[in-house]
Amino acid sequence: MKRPSKALVATVALCAVALASGCSTEGEPVTFDGPSAVPAGRDGAAAAEAASKTLMPTGPKAEFTTQNTVDDGTRIGVTTLHGRKSGFTEKVWVWAPQQYFDPKYANSGFPVLIALPGGNGYPNNYWMGTDLKLQSSISRWSKEGRSLPFIVVMPVLNPDDKYYYDGSDIPGQPKMGTWMTEDVPDFVRANFRTFTSRDGWAFMGSSSGAFVGLKSVLKHPDRFKAVIASGPDIVPDSPLWAGHESERAANDPERLARALGAKPGGKDTDVYLAFQAGTRESALRKVRAFVRDHTKGPVKTRLQVIQDGGHNARTYVKGMGDGSIEWISRHMQGPIPTP
Numbered sequence: 001m002k003r004p005s006k007a008l009v010a011t012v013a014l015c016a017v018a019l020a021s022g023c024s025t026e027g028e029p030v031t032f033d034g035p036s037a038v039p040a041g042r043d044g045a046a047a048a049e050a051a052s053k054t055l056m057p058t059g060p061k062a063e064f065t066t067q068n069t070v071d072d073g074t075r076i077g078v079t080t081l082h083g084r085k086s087g088f089t090e091k092v093w094v095w096a097p098q099q100y101f102d103p104k105y106a107n108s109g110f111p112v113l114i115a116l117p118g119g120n121g122y123p124n125n126y127w128m129g130t131d132l133k134l135q136s137s138i139s140r141w142s143k144e145g146r147s148l149p150f151i152v153v154m155p156v157l158n159p160d161d162k163y164y165y166d167g168s169d170i171p172g173q174p175k176m177g178t179w180m181t182e183d184v185p186d187f188v189r190a191n192f193r194t195f196t197s198r199d200g201w202a203f204m205g206s207s208s209g210a211f212v213g214l215k216s217v218l219k220h221p222d223r224f225k226a227v228i229a230s231g232p233d234i235v236p237d238s239p240l241w242a243g244h245e246s247e248r249a250a251n252d253p254e255r256l257a258r259a260l261g262a263k264p265g266g267k268d269t270d271v272y273l274a275f276q277a278g279t280r281e282s283a284l285r286k287v288r289a290f291v292r293d294h295t296k297g298p299v300k301t302r303l304q305v306i307q308d309g310g311h312n313a314r315t316y317v318k319g320m321g322d323g324s325i326e327w328i329s330r331h332m333q334g335p336i337p338t339p
Contacts, residue, residue: 025066030077032064032096034193035106038338047107050336054109055196058189067093067128071136074098076128081155083183086175090156092187093128095135097142097149099335100193108335109195112188113138113150113202114180116209118231118313120164121157128154132313137321146321148329150202151192155184157209166236167212168251171244177251181216181223199333204228204320206313207283211236211253217271218256221298226272226328230316231283234290257294269298272331276319278309302327 037056038047064077076095083089100110115127115134127134134152141147158165159174169177185201194200201224203213210232217227234253241248249255263269275291277284287303295301304324309315 025069028066030064030066030075034100035103037107046338050108053195055189055194057191062191068130072139081187083179085182086178088174088179093125093154095152097139099149104337105335107338109193109200110151110335111148111200111332113204114153116157116205116212118207118209120161122161125154125156132317134317137317147325148334153188163240164208164238166238170240173240181220195333198223198225202226202328206230206316208233215251215253218253221271228274228324230276231281231311234286257299261294261296261299263297265298270300272328273301274324274328276304276316276324278306278315281311
C-alpha cells in the first residue's frame with residue numbers, strides 16, 4: 001500500500017500523545033459483561049424476536065484492561081487475542097456503547113463495527129484513542145437516532161511496520177485475512193451479545209484499513225453486510241504478492257465487485273459500500289470510478305464527498321456524521337428492546 005500521507009501520520013502522532021497522557025483508569029481491569037437475560041414475561045413477542053436473532057456470548061471470556069475512558073464514562077478495553085485459525089497473536093481493542101449495559105437490551109444482540117486504521121496499523125490501532133472521537137461520536141449519534149449503537153472492535157491491522165499485508169492470506173506470510181474475517185469475529189462472539197446473521201456485521205476503515213474492510217465485505221458477503229471505506233486504496237499492491245498473482249487477483253476489490261455484481265440482488269446478498277473521500281485528496285477520483293463501474297446487482301454504493309477534507313481520520317469521522325454511518329445503519333440490524 002501507499003505510505004500514509006503527512007496528515008495521516010500526524011493523526012497517529014496525536015493518538016500517541018493521547019496514549020502517553022493516559023487516564024486515571026488506564027490499566028485497570030474492565031469487564032463487558034452485560035445484564036443477565038430475563039424471561040419473556042408479558043413481552044414474549046419482543047423477547048422471542050430478540051432470541052431468534054441473537055447469539056449470546058459463547059466464551060471463553062477474554063481478560064480486558066482499560067485503555068481509555070470515553071466522555072460518557074464507557075471504557076475502551078484491550079486484550080491479546082491468540083487467533084486459533086490464523087495462528088496470529090496480537091492486540092484487539094473493544095468498546096461497547098451505554099445501551100449494551102441497559103437491562104432492556106439484555107436479551108438482544110448488538111451490531112459490530114470492525115474499525116481499521118490507515119498506515120501500518122502496528123503495533124497500535126489509532127481508533128482506540130479518544131482524541132479522534134469515534135466512540136463518543138457513535139454514542140451521541142446513536143442517541144440522536146442517526147446511528148445504531150455499535151460495538152466497536154479495533155484489531156491490529158498488520159503483523160509489523162515494514163510491509164502492508166492487504167488483510168489477506170498471502171502465501172508464506174501471516175494469515176491476516178483469516179485473522180481479520182474469522183478470528184476477530186469469533187473473538188467478538190465469544191465475549192459479546194451479537195447477531196447470528198450478517199445483518200449485524202460491518203467494517204469501517206481509513207486508507208489501507210479501508211481497503212481491507214472493502215475487500216473483506218466483497219469477498220465474504222455472507223458474513224458482512226456493510227463497510228464505510230474512507231480514502232481507500234482500491235488494488236492489492238503489497239510487494240509480498242510477488243509470485244502469487246492468482247492469490248492477489250482473488251483479493252482484488254474490483255474483481256470481487258464485478259463477480260458479485262453479476263449475481264441477482266436480494267436481502268440475503270446485497271452489500272452496502274459507503275465510500276468517503278475529501279475534496280483535497282487523490283482518492284476521490286478513484287472512488288468515483290469504482291462507484292460508476294461497480295454499482296450493480298447486490299453491490300449498493302454511496303459516496304460522501306467531504307468538502308475541504310484531506311486524507312486523515314478526523315475528516316473521515318466528520319463524514320460519518322454527515323451521513324455515512326446513518327446510511328449503513330438503515331440497512332443493518334439494531335438491538336431489540338424488551339420493555
